[in-house]
Amino acid sequence: MNDHIVRSYDQELTELSDKVSQMGGLAEEQLGRALDALQRLDMDLAEAIVVADAKVDMLERNIEELAVLTIAKRQPMAQDLREIMVSIRIASDLERIGDLAKNIAKRTTALKEDRPLRIISGLGRMGRQALQQLKDVLDAYAEGDAEKATGVWRGDEAVDAMFNSLFRELLTYMMEDPRTIGPCTHLLFAAKNIERIGDHATNIAENIYYLVHGEQLDEDRPKSDVTSETAIDYTVANNS
Amino acid sequence: MAMAQVAVEMPEVEPEETFKMLGRGVNVHYGDKQALFDVSLAIRANQVTSLIGPSGCGKSTFIRCLNRMNDVIEICRVAGDITLDGRDIYSPKIDAVELRARVGMVFQKANPFPKSIFDNVAYGPRIHGLASNKTDLEAIVVQSLSQAGLFEEVKDRLHAPGTSLSGGQQQRLCIARAIAVTPEVILMDEPCSALDPIATARIEELIDELRKDYTIVIVTHSMQQAARVSQYTAFFHLGVLVEEGETEFMFTTPRDQRTQDYITGRFG
Numbered sequence: 001m002n003d004h005i006v007r008s009y010d011q012e013l014t015e016l017s018d019k020v021s022q023m024g025g026l027a028e029e030q031l032g033r034a035l036d037a038l039q040r041l042d043m044d045l046a047e048a049i050v051v052a053d054a055k056v057d058m059l060e061r062n063i064e065e066l067a068v069l070t071i072a073k074r075q076p077m078a079q080d081l082r083e084i085m086v087s088i089r090i091a092s093d094l095e096r097i098g099d100l101a102k103n104i105a106k107r108t109t110a111l112k113e114d115r116p117l118r119i120i121s122g123l124g125r126m127g128r129q130a131l132q133q134l135k136d137v138l139d140a141y142a143e144g145d146a147e148k149a150t151g152v153w154r155g156d157e158a159v160d161a162m163f164n165s166l167f168r169e170l171l172t173y174m175m176e177d178p179r180t181i182g183p184c185t186h187l188l189f190a191a192k193n194i195e196r197i198g199d200h201a202t203n204i205a206e207n208i209y210y211l212v213h214g215e216q217l218d219e220d221r222p223k224s225d226v227t228s229e230t231a232i233d234y235t236v237a238n239n240s
Numbered sequence: 241m242a243m244a245q246v247a248v249e250m251p252e253v254e255p256e257e258t259f260k261m262l263g264r265g266v267n268v269h270y271g272d273k274q275a276l277f278d279v280s281l282a283i284r285a286n287q288v289t290s291l292i293g294p295s296g297c298g299k300s301t302f303i304r305c306l307n308r309m310n311d312v313i314e315i316c317r318v319a320g321d322i323t324l325d326g327r328d329i330y331s332p333k334i335d336a337v338e339l340r341a342r343v344g345m346v347f348q349k350a351n352p353f354p355k356s357i358f359d360n361v362a363y364g365p366r367i368h369g370l371a372s373n374k375t376d377l378e379a380i381v382v383q384s385l386s387q388a389g390l391f392e393e394v395k396d397r398l399h400a401p402g403t404s405l406s407g408g409q410q411q412r413l414c415i416a417r418a419i420a421v422t423p424e425v426i427l428m429d430e431p432c433s434a435l436d437p438i439a440t441a442r443i444e445e446l447i448d449e450l451r452k453d454y455t456i457v458i459v460t461h462s463m464q465q466a467a468r469v470s471q472y473t474a475f476f477h478l479g480v481l482v483e484e485g486e487t488e489f490m491f492t493t494p495r496d497q498r499t500q501d502y503i504t505g506r507f508g
Contacts, residue, residue, distance in 0.1 A: 004505050075464050077491050077503040214493030 408439025
C-alpha cells in the first residue's frame with residue numbers, strides 16, 4: 001500500500017523493499033551455488049562464491065543506511081515503521097545466510113582430496129530443502145503473505161530432521177573408519193551451516209508475520225534439532 | 241440536558257472510578273451543521289489523553305465541551321452526557337465558572353493578561369477567593385510558577401508584564417495561571433503549535449510532571465507529540481470518534497484503517 005501524501009516517502013519505502021528482495025535473491029543464489037560447488041567439488045565456483053559475498057554484505061549496509069535515514073526523515077508510524085524495522089532485521093538474517101553459504105563453499109577445498117561423494121549427496125538433499133525454505137520465505141516477503149511465511153516457519157522441522165539423521169550417519173562413518181573423520185567433520189559443519197540457514201529463514205518468516213499482523217507469532221517455534229543433546233555411544237559402534 | 245443513560249461500548253474491565261470525565265453520546269451542532277456525532281470517550285484520571293485528527297475533525301469541539309467553553313458560542317448546541325467525577329457538567333445545578341476552575345484550559349496561542357507576571361497567576365485565586373491574605377496569595381503564585389517550571393526564570397521580575405516573556409515562557413505562564421486555581425483537569429488545545437522545539441520539549445516535560453497531580457487532555461496536530469506525551473489517544477475524523485485506546489497501540493497497531501492512514505501520512 002503505497003499512497004503517502006509525500007510521494008518521495010513512498011519511493012524510499014519501495015527502494016528499501018526492492019533492496020531487501022535483491023539481497024534475498026543474491027543470498028539465495030549464493031546458497032544454490034555453494035551447494036553446487038560442494039556437490040561437484042568445483043574449486044573455481046567456490047572461489048567465486050567467496051568473492052561475491054562482499055556484494056551481500058554491501059547490500060546489508062545499504063539497507064541499514066537507507067532505513068536509518070528514512071526513520072530520521074519521516075518519523076514513520078505503524079505499518080511504515082514495521083516495514084523499516086523488518087527490512088533491517090531481514091537484511092541481517094540474509095547477511096548471515098550469505099556468510100554461511102560462503103563457509104560451505106570454502107569447505108569444498110578441504111573435501112577435494114577425499115571425495116566422499118556418497119555422503120555429500122545426503123547433504124545435497126538437506127541443502128535443497130533449506131534452499132526451498134529460503135525461496136518460499138522470500139516469495140512470502142515479496143507478496144506480504146503471512147500465511148505463506150507461517151508455512152515456511154513450520155517447515156523448518158523438516159530441515160532439522162534431516163540434520164539429525166545426517167549427524168547420526170556421519171558419526172557412524174567416523175566410528176567405523178577413523179580415516180573419514182577429516183572429511184566427515186567438514187561435512188558436519190556444512191550440514192550445521194545449512195541447518196542454521198533454515199533457522200534464519202524461520203527468523204525471516206517471523207518478521208514477515210510481524211510486518212503483516214503487527215504482533216509476534218506467539219506459538220512455540222517448531223524445533224527438532226536434537227543433536228546438541230545427542231550422546232555419542234561408542235559401544236554401539238564397537239559391537240556392530 | 242437529558243440524564244438518560246445512553247448505551248455505549250466501553251472496555252468492560254475498567255471500573256468507571258478510573259474515569260475522571262466521561263462523555264456519552266455527545267452530539268454537537270453549530271447551527272444546522274453537525275460537528276460531533278455520538279462521541280463517547282472516557283478521560284482517565286491522572287493520565288494524559290491526546291485527541292488527534294485532521295483539521296475540522298471535531299477534536300477541538302470535543303475538548304471545548306469538557307469545560308463548557310462552547311456555552312459562549314450562541315449557535316452551538318451540545319447534546320448527550322458529559323460527567324466529571326460522575327456528575328453531569330451540563331446540569332443546571334452546575335455553575336459554569338466554577339466548572340472552569342475545576343477544568344482549566346490552555347490555548348494554542350499563549351494569551352497572558354496585559355498585567356504583570358505575578359498578577360497573571362494571582363488573578364484566578366483572587367476572583368475565586370482562594371487566598372485569605374497576601375502571604376497566601378504569594379505562596380500560591382510561587383508554587384504555581386514553580387510547578388509550571390517557570391519560577392526560576394522569572395523570580396527576579398515578577399512585576400514585569402507577562403507579555404514581555406518569550407513565547408514558550410508565556411505558554412508556561414498560562415499553564416501556571418491554569419494551575420493556580422487548583423483545577424483537577426487541564427485541557428490543552430494545541431499548546432505547542434506556536435513554539436520552537438526547545439520550548440516544546442519543556443512543555444512536554446511539564447505535561448509529564450503535571451500528570452501526577454492533574455488529569456490532562458491535549459489536542460495536538462503532532463502525532464509524534466501525542467505518541468510522546470500521552471497514555472491514551474483518541475482519533476477523530478469528520479466529527480466521529482474513529483478509534484481510541486492506549487497510545488502505544490494506537491501508533492503501532494491501530495485497528496481502524498482510517499487511523500492507520502492518518503498516522504502514517506496517507507490521508508487525502
